[in-house]
Amino acid sequence: MPAAHKSYWVYIITNRPHGTIYSGVTNSLQRRMWQHKTGACDGFSKRYGLKMLVWFEEFRDIRNAIGRETELKGWLRRRKIKLIEKENRLWRDLSAGWFAEPALDSSLRSE
8 A cells, every 4th residue: 555645845924915924844734824823833923923825835855845945045035025926926825714713723733
């Protein structure tokens, strides 16, 4: 029986269009977005209220995902904005509707 494939995600979040930008990597994009949206992630994203997912990319190998995240972190802001706007010109929250509002899905807390 073939093993289930594992996915890794590199993502960019913001607080508003053209606002503060943060890039990260995770093995569960849905869980990580729940953490950002509820403030469960202490640090930069919580401090600046970064809750809008505006770009993401999937990888099968964690080394490739980490390499891509490292690459993005080295980019100038304007290059990151071009990347976002290539796929998401209106800066829509790509995670909108993933969770029940206003009490976000508690089943993701323990993952």
